[in-house]
């Protein structure tokens with residue numbers, strides 16, 4: 646899949662990282678609801694590697710495995726049988742747009758964790774997607790109350806463009822951590838940087854700290 650993606654797009658985003666594009670150097674402790682360097686949009690942009698995998702709800706499966714006591718393969722029904730949560734949150738993309746008050750529905754990561762029971766050795770989480778994309782978060786960030794395996798946006802099922810039928814949502818980080826077309830949640834001991842994290846993007850992605858890039 647990744648062979649077909651837009652290499653121009655990847656090259657330009659790698660260049661952004663080298664140039665430190667959009668960095669303001671603010672300390673992020675302002676009272677603003679908008680993180681430094683961000684601007685508000687009303688329409689939800691679509692950003693990805695240019696491949697929108699067709700994953701019909703009936704064929705969608707989510708593997709939850711690695712360092713867990715109770716590995717699972719969830720289908721759509723199985724996901725619906727877990728407790729369902731809703732939340733309203735702001736989302737922030739590293740390309741500088743933010744949206745306020747977005748409404749989401751799905752299974753909270755905490756309820757998934759209760760089902761799979763990570764082992765004490767599990768410290769990090771790798772999110773895999775049907776287009777070959779990966780991204781990584783610490784188990785701590787994955788366990789935040791607002792991290793969610795999302796199925797609905799604005800009261801409607803997630804569209805394919807935005808990662809339907811099921812995507813990750815990690816609102817406390819820039820949106821590249823929120824893998825669309827989620828296929829696998831893997832619990833690991835050692836951190837494993839994902840697609841953008843090995844291409845100059847920060848290993849963490851806190852918009853309030855402007856953790857956009859990492860050249861180290």
Ligand SMILES: Nc1nc2c(c(=O)[nH]1)N[C@H]1C(S)=C(S)[C@@H](COP(=O)(O)O)O[C@H]1N2
Pocket residue numbers: 689690691692693694695738739774775776777778806807808820821822823824825826827
């Ligand atoms: N599977 C997958 N998930 C992905 C991406 C991708 O290319 N593939 N792009 C990431 C990036 S860089 C961003 S900014 C957000 C964009 O989400 P949106 O298109 O719903 O706005 O998805 C993230 N999740």
Ligand SMILES: [Mo]
Pocket residue numbers: 692738739740820821
């Ligand atoms: Mo992005």
